[in-house]
Amino acid sequence: MTAPWWREGVLYQVYLRSFADADGDGTGDLRGLAGKLEYLAWLGVDGIWLTPIMPSPGADWGYDVSDYLDVDPAFGTLADLDELVVAAGERGIRVLLDLVPNHTSDCHPWFLAARSGRDSPLRDRYVWAAPGPDGSPPSNWLSAFGGPAWTLDEASGEYYLHTFLPQQPDLNWRSEDVRAAFDEILRFWFARGVAGFRVDVPHFLLKDDELRDNPPAEEADPWWVHRHGQRLVWNFMRPELHDVLRRWRVLADEQEPGRLLVGEGVIEGHQVAAFYGGGDDELHMTFHLGLANAPFEVVALRDVVEEAERLLPPGSQPLWTLGNHDIARYGSRWCEGDPRRIRLALLLLFGLRGTPTLYYGDELGLGDVPVPAESARDVEGRDPQRTPMPWSQEPGAGFTAADVDPWLPVGDRAGLTVAEQRGDPDSALALTRDLVALRRRSVDLRAGAYERLPASGGVWAWRRGGRTIVALNLSGEEDVVDDVAGTVALATDRERDGERVDGRLALAPWQGAVVIR
Ligand code: NOJ
16 A cells, blocks of 8 residues: 555645735735745645635634635635645645634634524534633633633623634534534535645643633643643643544545645644544644754754654654744744754754655745834734745745735845745755655655664764664764765765765764765
8 A cells, every 4th residue: 555645745834925925915825826836846845734714804814714614815715726726736736724623713603693692503602601700700721822711701791712812712612513514614625625634723622611720830840831820731632622633534534535634733742642543543643843842952852753753653654844833933943044054954854754844934944034013913923934935035025026015024035035045056945855855765764764873962863764864963063973884865065965974974063964875
């Protein structure tokens, strides 16, 4: 049996609003993306995940959906999506959408109806609860974006739950009505040829039915279970959520061809593992965001990877990324713009066992773009990692027309544009493309097991499969890896490509190589 495409392939996250603007309104759109398929095919990616495209008032940039069965006019039409899916398919690229099931927009007709009164037939689609005896919120849960997770609906005298903004009321996933409505939503997009979904915050889907208070955080608690002084217990990773994931998995697997379900991701290995289910019966893969949240240091990175190797169920496929629209770009966070470190980070991504995912611009080594306060758009300050793709140095960055103001500033992109890097064999972009191609040629890199090799200091080296070694020097000192023999298939210093190694691989500071015997 051949492996499913997503095990062998490379994913690419398109932050649609910032990718390519075809209609000249300063916002990226579906037709803009369609115009860049040639680039994505040249790069060699197999699947693209589009951040939410459904109609949304934009309080959280599409993560507040007001209609699950349409395309936001800012991005185009359903017909544009259909054309994109076909055109991408002709180039061997699958299209994944972002599914936002934990909450809707407060402008969604379901919420408007639910809010119209306690006896509304849609009331139960959301989470409502009476105030405490003193009028306080029903539990101490906090919103991810600050403040209480409950807002009082004055008219009915009940609070509604919102794990994020008050404009993002949480759906009640105990309701069969909600479950059935989402079955229809999944089927609707599957029928349009969508290859699957990235599922937003599955870890929050269900909450304790008694709405118990979270305990205070303890000092030793890591920040991700530690929300503004409390430990996430009763509204996070609840066991009941797995029923919903199993239900979607059946639906996805029933399709011809089967569709892919990918989880947004969590930070600890055992949490990531939980989404793979008891017997490969929940999400196909879930991002392990522990990697991007670790410092760029051997021990920290290696611990994340080796813990995942230990904890993920046998046969399952890890899903790695260096960042996304919620996290500072790796080019800044890890590499401070140092081209040697940027190359090393890319080699790491493609050297690990699992499916590599590029966040648009990662292939250029893009860093965060400073966004002045007067241009800021996001409530959570995530604009610097969401700025327009720098296609060229022309005004508008090749993202939008020269005389159009892009929705976020393009920033200073010298050396970081596709136009400059595409023709330069020594660029981050050329390295990424060669890594994608090498992975395609190498069964070891696609599917070989991970096995750590002895190394010291700042070096992390591992074997993949029978013949391939990946070695990274994550330090500012020269170092060596012993017992390496073969040919350098690809090094971050491209002049070393093709070099013979006979027993000892020397690595300059921040240098890495793939050696094949
Ligand atoms: C995770 C998304 O990636 C993020 O951008 C969003 O704000 C929250 N989920 C809420 O939907």
